[in-house]
Amino acid sequence: MTTNRRRWRDLPLALAMLAPSLVVLVTFVLYPLGRAVWLGHQRCDPTGNRCSSNGWDQYVDVFRSREFQQAFGVTFRFALVTVPVGLALGVGLAVLADKQLRGIGFFRTVFSSTVATSVAVASLMWFFLLNPSVGVLADWIGGVAKNPGLLRDEDTALWAVAVSSVWANLGFTFIVVTAGLQSIPAELYESAYVDGASGWTRFTNVTVPMLGPTLLFVGVVLTSRAFQSYGEFDLLTGGGPNGSTTSLTYLVYGTNSVIKSNDGLQAAVAVLLFVVLLALSILQIRGVERRIHYGD
Amino acid sequence: MATSTLPRGWRAAGRYGLLTAVAVVVLFPIWVMVVGAFKPFGDVLQDPLLPTSVTLETLRTAWRDGNLGRALVNSTIVSLIVTMAQLVTSVLSAYAFAFLRFPGRTFAFGVFLATLLVPFEATVVVNRSTIQDLDWLNSFQGLAAPFLATAFGTFLLRQVFLQLPKDLREAARMDGLGHLGFMREVAVPLARPSLGALALFGFLSSWNQYLWPTVISTDDDWNTVQSGLRTLSQAQIDKPNLVIAGTVIVALPIFLVLLVFQRQLVRGLTAGAVKG
Structure with a gap:
């Protein structure tokens, strides 16, 4: 009886405290998702003004369309390259710098530094490096890098964007993995050493399993970032050449997108992007959870 | 070996x-x-x-042509608004989840959790028209509005509050402190390290927003540094080192901020990786 009364007595205060967050989150996160699901079944005229219901088949139509499938393929390949490569490089750097050496702080700061670059800064840096007429990298690589340029060739553009993205995310991965490494108890390494485990065996049998939760976290963040990448494509390639770097986000928001002023189709693609990301995070967590070790 | x-x-x-x-x-x-x-x-x-x-001529020209002074001011104001608002909204909601028992708590918690699953990029189509309906295009409130609260900050601080010793609340109650007094005098000061991490994290993610300002700032005077770089790079595509000078101007302040606040950054970035 008394506990029940206390529950109700706290309610007004709780509501007042939750209200500011709830107003923002409902208005700008949950409502837009619901509204996008609704908009996604509307067909609009080219000016984007008059929309009418087109039936829920529109989702199926969009899913089957060549544009969506191409953008999905682009996004998927982009993630398939940037996530494992970014993880491997980040872990490599973190292991390399995980030693008590004089001056190691300097190297750690350097390896973390790319975390300070926004997507616009990182992209324009690489745009400069890869610029076929003045870029240093273009000069060194030569061939297709000079003419027409790595970002302007259909076969290389996506991978050039991927390089820029991996570089930009390196600092984040390095910082988080370094923190993960430092939380591994030193005794584990000592007993493995006493048991005669070599450096590589210690890495695969102690470091990797103990890093499990950290790697899962970084993997999920990198995957979700890869699927939501927009600025790289907008600044480096503008979705081109020939749609070879039109990601799902670029298909929705890009200046050169074919569905640029069609709210209904844009919403439909955005909703499908949400569904893909949701499925991915569930898969990723389910699949890896069984194999990782949660230290207590 | x-x-x-x-x-x-x-x-x-x-x-x-x-x-x-x-x-x-x-x-x-x-x-x-x-x-x-x-x-x-x-x-x-x-x-x-x-x-x-x-x-210094190239940097000076980039500063002028890109209207970067104005963009730096805009970015700073928007990011400060977002940071302050996130601290306030997160402290309040985290406190409610950690210290108050009330009907519907599980449901409210579920609502917060659900927002973590929605990618921001999927909501921009609708958010743009919301801001347009509010007549907030090209304004600080339009640039800041969607980021004023975060479930991430709520969960981070809730975890900190839950780890405070239970006796603290009891002792405070004996001294006649209500919830608001306890929050202000005890809980918030004890959570200071996490508040610092959250503040830096909020500032950084707001500063680095790219898609949102390109959608909301249709007038170049309302560019943030990120959308300002986009404008500069499109206007000066044939002058690569002018664009790169603008990029240096935009990158420098945040490099310096992070050099000073390295520890808060590490804490903020790893918060999700730590078991809790």
Whole structure:
């Protein structure tokens, strides 16, 4: 009886405290998702003004369309390259710098530094490096890098964007993995050493399993970032050449997108992007959870 | 292991060599950018790796043509609004979840949790028309509105509050402190390290927003530094080192901020990785 009364007595205060967050989150996160699901079944005229219901088949139509499938393929390949490569490089750097050496702080700061670059800064840096007429990298690589340029060739553009993205995310991965490494108890390494485990065996049998939760976290963040990448494509390639770097986000928001002023189709693609990301995070967590070790 | 038979000094030297080589690769794009930004216009083809001719003229032109002073002010104001608002909204909601028992708590918690699953990029189509309906295009409130609250901050602080000893609340109650007093006098001061991490994290993610300002700032005067760089790069596509000078101007302040607040950054970035 008394506990029940206390529950109700706290309610007004709780509501007042939750209200500011709830107003923002409902208005700008949950409502837009619901509204996008609704908009996604509307067909609009080219000016984007008059929309009418087109039936829920529109989702199926969009899913089957060549544009969506191409953008999905682009996004998927982009993630398939940037996530494992970014993880491997980040872990490599973190292991390399995980030693008590004089001056190691300097190297750690350097390896973390790319975390300070926004997507616009990182992209324009690489745009400069890869610029076929003045870029240093273009000069060194030569061939297709000079003419027409790595970002302007259909076969290389996506991978050039991927390089820029991996570089930009390196600092984040390095910082988080370094923190993960430092939380591994030193005794584990000592007993493995006493048991005669070599450096590589210690890495695969102690470091990797103990890093499990950290790697899962970084993997999920990198995957979700890869699927939501927009600025790289907008600044480096503008979705081109020939749609070879039109990601799902670029298909929705890009200046050169074919569905640029069609709210209904844009919403439909955005909703499908949400569904893909949701499925991915569930898969990723389910699949890896069984194999990782949660230290207590 | 073959390496363990080598003398200690050689192994240390090898590691330093490797560390240096990797550092050079990581810093290479930054170096080329900085060198390019200090070169005069016509000179950008000459020695792109060495600052053979140094001038401030390119930086000055980029500052003026890109309207970057205005963009820096806009970004600073928007990011400060977002940071302050996130601190307030997160503290309040985290406190409610940690210390209050009320009907519907599980449901409210579920609502917060659900927002973590929605990618921001999927909501921009609708959020743009919401801001348009509010007549907030080209305004600070329009640039800041969607980021004023975060479930991430709520969960981070709730975790901190839950770890405070239970006796604290009891003792405070004996002293006649209500919930608001306890929050202000005890809970918030004890959560200061996490508040610092959340503040830096909020500032950084707001500063780095790219898609949102390109959608909301249709007038160049309302560009943030990120959308300002986009405008500059599109207007000056044939002047690569002017664009790169603008990029240096935009990158520099945040480099300095992060150099000072490294510890808060690490805490903020790893918050999701720590079990809790």
